[in-house]
Amino acid sequence: MKKSISICSICGVVLLLSLFVPFVSCIKQNGKNNPDFKSDSLVAHFDYFNYKGDDDFYKLNPLPDKDYYYNPILPGWYSDPSLCSNGKDFFLVTSTFSFFPGVPIFHSTDLVNWKQIGHVLNRPGQLPLDGQRVSEGIFAPAISYNPHNKTYYMVTTNIRKGNFFVKTTDPFGEWSDPISLPNVKGIDPSFFFDEDGKAYIVNNDVPDGGSQYEGHRAIRVLQFDVEKEETFGPSIMLVNGGVNLDEKPIWIEGPHMYKINGNYYLMCAEGGTSVNHREVIFKGDNPIGSFKPWAKNPMLTQRHLEPDRDLPITCAGHADLIKKENGEWWSVFLACRPIENKFENLGRETYLMPVKWSEDGFPYMTEGDELVPRIVEMKGLERDSMTTFGNFEKYDDFNAPVLGMEWMTLRGDASDLYSLTTDSGFLTLNCADVESSELKTPAFVSRRLQHHKFECKTCMYFKPQSEDESAGILLFKxxxxxxxxxxxxxxxxNTISIKKIKENGADVIDSMNVEITDGPIEMKVISDGKNFSFYYAIGQSDWTLLSNSVDAYYLSTAQSYGFTGTNIGLYASKKSY
Known part of the structure; x- marks a missing residue:
């Protein structure tokens, strides 16, 4: 039931409210900080945003002890994970495609308790995304630490601009402006800093002589001059097509090189990022020499398992390896956890599992019919209370001077389209002259969906002045x-409606005429994993169901296209669908 709290009662329940903030609705409506609708600019004011995960798996399968964790460790579309270590600290990055800021960076000292410390590409000058589709932009960032100059490097592909890297000596701080790599073609570059001080970049590109079939690619290597910050010498092909060219493997990509016990290893993804995804491993004597595939490849995959198995993990691949101080090897990689192999609304998430070693000296994560585990033990782990996995609730009252790190905008920082009023605690969105389907920057501030079952709520103050204006919650694939x-x-x-936005406009699913004053409009979205339900409340009224059984499959990667999952967030526009 919704709560109505008068001014005189607020003082008496301050402690109670501090404990149950997410359940309190639009308290500011009764205070002196109501937003002013008489301003010249048409805007929507949002009082708070609450996200609550409610997946059944976590409720039915509690962790047995403090040294266990849930996979995925980063739920939601934290795809293409890469990590590095300075010997004590671990840093992890993932793809962001055409969202801003770009490339979230996380810090951990144990590989399980991760905390986001910023974004590598947090300035517009680092991240030109104009006109790029959602699944273009930044692909597969790779982070590396060079102990010879104590510098961190992040190298990646801006799919319309080419390959580049940025660097820093302090990953908790700012990163440099982009440094272009004009001789590194293709996608998915990754640094390798050898023990002798030499440096290399491995990447995906066309094979010698060109591609012979769709998806025929190669892994190449170039030497890199650390002082001059440029590549030199020829681009040498290390892998043609994949493990076995006779089988016409596709999309060999995401390479990483390692030196372990005197041997050089080259690890890559194969098969594309859908259900045929897999990770393969090669061994060589030097970084620019001949690499031989492991006879028991792939080292990680779930592609051959029964698709109707319970709680399937699919699409596993695009991995990176890391060694802990205790000598254990671990791997991060992307995978999906769809419902019924159909509802892939969360996108490709980050998983963590231990690495095993074969008798012939190759690392691997799965063999045979082994499953990627949903619950994993890491002996000696001290799991803290701020883990990034499981069911959790996030409440933002917009009282901070900047948006939290989970929030993103499209193709730019959108700083001219939103503001945070710290004296009253509102996120204010200007009604932009942009629709969410355009390849521009809309007034859309969003976060990843991280659970199949969830509830999201917000409280909005908004009075449209014409039929072109709208504001509310947008679910965006x-x-x-x-x-x-x-x-x-x-x-x-005035109306409140659900619209299904498609390639050529929008269909109205449900709509209701409503009376809007200067008071609050509360909005709520509930997902059962397969369907969305939409509720609203005007002023102090109870929740009204506007529409239920709205198909979540429409926002699944299996139905649409692309490399992201679904985002949910706050939206305002003066170009109505």
Missing amino acids: DETHQYLFSVGKKGAQ
Whole structure:
């Protein structure tokens, strides 16, 4: 039931409210900090945003002890994970495609308790994304530490601009402006810093003589001059096609090189990032020499398992390896956890599991019919209370001077389209002259979905002045797969509606005429994993169901396209669908 709290009662329940903030609705409506609707600019004010995960698996399968953790360790579309270590600290990055800021960076001292410390690409000058589709932009960032100059490097592909790297001596601080790599073609570059001080970049590119079939690619290596910050010498092909060219393998990519016990290892993904994804490993005598594949490849995959198995983990691959101080080897990689092999709304997430070693000296994560585990033990782990996995609740009252690190905008920082008023605690969105389906920067501030079952709530103050204006909650997969839950106007009547945004416009799923004053409009989205339900409340009224059984499959990668999962967030526009 919704709560109504008068001014005189607030003082008496301050302690109670501090404990149950996420359950309190729009308290500011009764205070002196109501937003002013008389300003010249048409805006939507959002009082708070609450996200609550409610997946059954976590409720039915509690962790047995403090030295266990859940996979994925980073739920939601934290794809293409890469990590490095300075011997004590671990740093991990993932892809962000056409969202801003780019490349979240996480810190840990044990590989399980991760805390986001910022974004590597947090300035517009580092991240030109104009006109790029959601699944373009930044691909497969790779982070490395060079102990010879105590510098961290992040190298990646901006799919419309080419390959580049940035660097820093303090990963908790700012990173450099981009340094272009014009001689590194293709995608997915990764640094390797050898023990002798020499440096190399491995990457995906076309094979010698060109591609012979669709998806035919190669892994190449170039030498890198650390002082001059440029590559030199020829681009040498290390792998042609994949493990076995006779089988016409596709999309060999995501390479990483390591030196372990005097041997050089080259690890790559094969098969594309869908259900045929797999990770393969090669061994060589030097970084630019001949690399031989492991006879028991792949070292990680789930592609051959029964698709109707319980709680499937699919698409496993694009891995990176790391060694702990105790000598254990571990791997991060991407994978999906769809419902019924159909609802892939969360995208490709980051998983962690231990590495085993074969008798002939190759690392691997799975063999035969082994499953990627959902619950994993790490002996000696001290799991803290701020873990990034499991069911959790996140409440943002927008009282901070900057947005939290989970929030993103599209193709730019959108600083001219939103503001945070710290004296009253609102996120204010200007109604932009941009629709969410355009390849521009809309007034859309969003976060990843991280659970199949969830509840999201917000409280909005908004009075549309024309039929072109709308504001509310947007569920966003890509330019042509969205659900817009918004307040708008039709003629002289205010409305609240659900619209299914598609390639050529939008269909109205449900709509209701509503009376809007200067008071609050609360909005709530509940997901059972397969369907969304949408609720609203005007002023102090109870929740009203606007629409239920809205198909979540429409926002699944299996239905649409692309490399991200679904985002949910706050939206305002003066170009109505």
